[in-house]
Amino acid sequence: MKEEFFNKLREKIFPYFEGTNPCHDMDHIDRVLSLALTIGEKENADLEILKVAVLLHDIARKEQDEFKGEICHAERGCELAREILKELGYSGGKIEKVIHCIKTHRFKNGDVPKSIEAKILYDADKLDSIGGIGILRVASFSGYIGSVVHNPSVDIEKTKAYSKDDSAYREFLVKLVRVKDKMFTDEGKRIAKGRHKFMAEFFDRLNKEVKGEL
Ligand SMILES: [Fe+2]
Ligand SMILES: [Fe+2]
Secondary structure (H helix, E strand, O other): OOOHHHHHHHHHHHHHHOOOOOHHHHHHHOOOOOOOOHHHHOOOOOOOHHHHHHHOOOOHHHHHHHHHOOHHHHHHHEEEEHHHHOOOOOHHHHHHHHHHHHHHHOOOOOOOOOEEEEEEEEHHHHHOHHHHHHHHHHHHHHHHHHOOOOOOOOOOOOOOOOOOOOHHHHHHHHOOHHHOOOOOOOHHHHHHHHHHHHHHHHHHHHHHHHHOOO
């Protein structure tokens, strides 16, 4: 039953990711899933709830982008996830556990991840923005919005998101440098430390390269 259920769920969510920004496509879902299951096993989480929550957590992301951020994909995602899970005959108690994870995965507007599954979804989702994959994602996004390749002397106070100066490096300095301090789980903290180190070393090296030192 479980495998059949997950196959049906995957089929249901697929259309929501067609034509999405490459940072939040089905590959993002699959990476977060692998990481969430690795952390979930260590943290003795309910892997079924975790898997369902990961698959559905960004289902409204495309809608948020289309409405230029006027709707919150975590909140809208809860409505869509409820409909889909009811349609698939998923039990009410389990639906609420999944909804808590989706609602709190941005940790915004006072929505704090409380269950271990919600904390793991948050950690795994954020971890996908740092490390080797973080470098590629942020470079892909800066290309997508047409920003410069690199601006080593960028002043983050004087530059804006989505501008020509919103390079991969600016995104690292503004946001990604703090991801390692936001983890809830011990395993998340451990993985974040390694990923952060790799990313920071990459930008250090890059800054030396562009100065002609390497
Ligand atoms: Fe999200
Ligand atoms: Fe996500």
